[in-house]
Amino acid sequence: EAFNARVDAADALNAFLVKTPDHALAAADVADAARAAGEAPKPLAGVPIGMKDLFCTKGVATTAASHILEGFVPPYESAVSQNLWDAGAGMLGKLNMDQFAMGSSNETSAFGNVISPWRRKDGGNAPLAPGGSSGGSSSAVAARLCPGATGTDTGGSIRQPAAFTGISGIKPTYGRCSRWGTIAFASSLDQAGPMARDVRDCAIMLEAMAGFDVRDATSLQLDVPQWEAGLSADLKGKRIGIPKEYRVDGMPAEIETLWQQGIDWLRDAGAEIVEVSLPHTKYALPAYYIIAPAEASSNLARYDGVRYGLRDLPEGAGLQDMYAATRADGFGDEVKRRIMIGTYVLSAGFYDAYYTQAQKVRTLIARDFERAWEACDLLLAPTAPSAAFALGEKSADPIAMYLNDVFTVPSSLAGLPAMSVPGGLDAAGLPLGLQIIGKPLDEQGVLNAGL
Ligand code: GLN
Numbered sequence: 001e002a003f004n005a006r007v008d009a010a011d012a013l014n015a016f017l018v019k020t021p022d023h024a025l026a027a028a029d030v031a032d033a034a035r036a037a038g039e040a041p042k043p044l045a046g047v048p049i050g051m052k053d054l055f056c057t058k059g060v061a062t063t064a065a066s067h068i069l070e071g072f073v074p075p076y077e078s079a080v081s082q083n084l085w086d087a088g089a090g091m092l093g094k095l096n097m098d099q100f101a102m103g104s105s106n107e108t109s110a111f112g113n114v115i116s117p118w119r120r121k122d123g124g125n126a127p128l129a130p131g132g133s134s135g136g137s138s139s140a141v142a143a144r145l146c147p148g149a150t151g152t153d154t155g156g157s158i159r160q161p162a163a164f165t166g167i168s169g170i171k172p173t174y175g176r177c178s179r180w181g182t183i184a185f186a187s188s189l190d191q192a193g194p195m196a197r198d199v200r201d202c203a204i205m206l207e208a209m210a211g212f213d214v215r216d217a218t219s220l221q222l223d224v225p226q227w228e229a230g231l232s233a234d235l236k237g238k239r240i241g242i243p244k245e246y247r248v249d250g251m252p253a254e255i256e257t258l259w260q261q262g263i264d265w266l267r268d269a270g271a272e273i274v275e276v277s278l279p280h281t282k283y284a285l286p287a288y289y290i291i292a293p294a295e296a297s298s299n300l301a302r303y304d305g306v307r308y309g310l311r312d313l314p315e316g317a318g319l320q321d322m323y324a325a326t327r328a329d330g331f332g333d334e335v336k337r338r339i340m341i342g343t344y345v346l347s348a349g350f351y352d353a354y355y356t357q358a359q360k361v362r363t364l365i366a367r368d369f370e371r372a373w374e375a376c377d378l379l380l381a382p383t384a385p386s387a388a389f390a391l392g393e394k395s396a397d398p399i400a401m402y403l404n405d406v407f408t409v410p411s412s413l414a415g416l417p418a419m420s421v422p423g424g425l426d427a428a429g430l431p432l433g434l435q436i437i438g439k440p441l442d443e444q445g446v447l448n449a450g451l
Contacts, residue, residue, distance in 0.1 A: 027090025156408025163433020
């Protein structure tokens, strides 16, 4: 009831697209009844969480923050959300996001942007971006509207919003969380993960979310480790790599300071610090912005006015007219931009020049990491090249927006687990995030360094 009331009192943040107070209360009732019956509590017994609107929830409107899915009520539950309900959690509501998870500021939502609960201590009261695409999740957790929320990360959408709002978030190894029932953006990159107040809460939530699922062909057939029980802040014997190529030109001094602070913390915890090289880093962003749109253009072909949500059927129109009208009306500008880039790079004349090249670059980036693991166990880097920017500051310039993903996309392309944890505040009093990247399946190492 307290969380439902907080959610209601925070409408100005625009974090929730749909509120489901009864869902949260029902989970609390089940937890109470189990306690009264003397049963051992489930790991998330009665915990009310926020659900990013990319996860299909049975009987609860799901739009991916796009007009094209308005009116769509899924007849099924996503694997990740079902896993959370099975662990005892309840849902406060569906969280706003960048449309189809495309964006870094939440400004591509068809239902208005989310606002970060943070303000600069200098320079007035300009509303700040909560990051994206999981900006409803970051804003809601940062404003304490929920103890945890789900996010998805294709190229940084859990880590960058976590960094912008001073919370923690982890993207597990690709394949840890089932993608079944999660609305697809770029299938070879999409991963679900938790966003919460601290590392321990992330470990608890991720344990509930992860697990093999036969319905997702890329799901890893592995048991879920006991990450929470395995938490340890002792990093003795761990080698932490500092990738020198992440020292990009024009990196603000406060990001340098943050990074050095992180290095000092990890050294104090017993780790050995080593410099490593990831030589193909500078090609990661261009490769990502070919591969992700290519997959998106294919995944989004299904929104044709026939099967889901919106249908625009002009007077006397034929089938093609219906497709065109529905898609023109239903998709936002950024989504259309991605579809156009994606169909272009996949077209017969340009496939080899763009898509095939990008796939080769992806392999080189993955090999960079494999080589780095010979010298270190984990990598430490900033999560984003800046603190939260003002809403509107980058929305007219897609390239400036894409550049914000420079530190998060390489590990996405390589499918590695990566986490953002709060690293301190900048001169304006805004949070900055430190990123820890791990070997495949080493979520435990990532969480421990984050702790
Ligand atoms: N900002 C990146 C993009 O727009 C990443 C988004 C994401 O991880 N879903 O593609």
